[in-house]
Amino acid sequence: MSGMLTSADAHPADYPTVRAVEFMGRFLSEKTNGRLGIKVFAGGQLGNETDTLEITSFGGLDFNRVNFAPLNSIEPMTLPFSLPFVFDSVDHMRRVVDSAVGDKVLASMEPHGLIGLAIYDSGARNFYNMRRPIRTPEDMRGLKIRVPASDLYVAMVNALGANAVPIPFSEIYQSLAQGVIDGAENNWPTFVGERHYEVANYLSITEHLLTPEALVMSKASYDALDPADRSLVRQAAKRSVIEMRRLWDARVQEAKDVIDRSDVRVNPVNKAPFAGLMRPVWDQFITTWAQRRIVDAILAMREG
Numbered sequence: 007m008s009g010m011l012t013s014a015d016a017h018p019a020d021y022p023t024v025r026a027v028e029f030m031g032r033f034l035s036e037k038t039n040g041r042l043g044i045k046v047f048a049g050g051q052l053g054n055e056t057d058t059l060e061i062t063s064f065g066g067l068d069f070n071r072v073n074f075a076p077l078n079s080i081e082p083m084t085l086p087f088s089l090p091f092v093f094d095s096v097d098h099m100r101r102v103v104d105s106a107v108g109d110k111v112l113a114s115m116e117p118h119g120l121i122g123l124a125i126y127d128s129g130a131r132n133f134y135n136m137r138r139p140i141r142t143p144e145d146m147r148g149l150k151i152r153v154p155a156s157d158l159y160v161a162m163v164n165a166l167g168a169n170a171v172p173i174p175f176s177e178i179y180q181s182l183a184q185g186v187i188d189g190a191e192n193n194w195p196t197f198v199g200e201r202h203y204e205v206a207n208y209l210s211i212t213e214h215l216l217t218p219e220a221l222v223m224s225k226a227s228y229d230a231l232d233p234a235d236r237s238l239v240r241q242a243a244k245r246s247v248i249e250m251r252r253l254w255d256a257r258v259q260e261a262k263d264v265i266d267r268s269d270v271r272v273n274p275v276n277k278a279p280f281a282g283l284m285r286p287v288w289d290q291f292i293t294t295w296a297q298r299r300i301v302d303a304i305l306a307m308r309e310g
Contacts, residue, residue, distance in 0.1 A: 010044070010045050011031075011043065011068040011069060012045055012067050012069070013045070013068060014051070014058040014069070015050075016054065016072075018048060021048070022127075023126050023219060023221075026221075026250035027069065027221065029245070029246050030044060031046070037242075042235065056076045059076050059080075062223075062224045063224065064119065064224075064226070065227060067224060068227040070224075071219060071220070071221050073128065074087055074219065075156055078158070081117075083114035084220075085292065085297060087102075087218055088215070088291075089292070090281075090284050090287060091277060092288075094213075098216075099127075099216040099218060100127075101307055102303075102307050105307065112220070115220075120223070120225060123221045123223050124243040126220070127250065128217055129194060130213040132192075132197070132210060133151065133190075133210050134190060134202065134210070135149055135189025136189065138208060139210060139273045140208070140275065141275060143280055146163075147167045148168070149168040151168045151169065151171065151188065152171050152173050152181065153191070154175070155172045158291060162214065162284070163191075165283050165286060165287050166280060179204075182206050189208075190206065194262060194265075195257045197261065198264045207268075208270070208273075211274050214277075223239065
């Protein structure tokens with residue numbers, strides 16, 4: 007196989023995941039004297055992640071960067087990475103996904119027509135609201151917190167004592183400004199980039215989710231490559247993780263600098279009382295022995 011391979015990403019063109027796949031394309035081009043490359047269609051040009059995932063599994067797209075949420079619905083082994091408070095830090099999450107645990111989760115996608123190539127960051131998500139600091143789960147009582155349309159997010163927020171309100175991402179700012187919701191949750195770059203900090207000036211560092219993202223390749227496209235090119239693709243994907251993390255960490259720091267100069271009140275959180283309320287949520291979504299093995303392996307890799 008030769009020529010320009012295609013890749014989809016819902017994130018905008020300057021996003022770290024998009025730039026990481028472009029880095030991968032340059033790596034492939036250099037190693038093959040221009041015979042292979044990657045064209046990235048960013049900003050959701052080819053549809054939402056559920057749609058592009060289906061297209062990729064059928065071979066209509068070569069690569070796809072997706073959140074774990076749409077993968078959760080097709081492969082149960084991806085669910086443990088999406089559990090609230092399963093990772094206790096960014097370092098812990100990266101240690102897990104770089105290990106045999108990450109390899110096992112990536113390999114689980116193959117029966118669905120997908121080759122799991124790499125696991126990227128999606129940031130540590132924190133709660134922010136316009137009412138009060140959240141230091142304990144009691145502080146969440148009665149708060150209307152926006153969540154994505156996800157059963158897992160709804161179960162998590164409700165288990166913490168707040169009221170989960172699923173609304174589209176694009177409506178968060180307006181809903182906060184109008185008091186339709188009291189708060190939301192997301193990572194540092196989104197909190198700043200979407201200007202949510204202008205209307206929600208209490209940020210609590212809960213880091214309740216560190217769900218990563220995946221770079222997958224169509225199995226049909228992968229199988230069409232000769233063995234040497236397959237090896238190159240895997241090598242390029244691993245290298246792209248380093249680039250993605252470099253770009254991501256810089257973006258997080260930029261967002262923190264903006265918040266330092268703002269009126270937002272940032273408070274640390276003792277995560278243990280929050281994590282202690284997650285057992286029913288974990289039990290609702292982790293239902294097989296194989297999934298529990300993954301969860302146990304993740305927990306065993308915590309420091310201390």
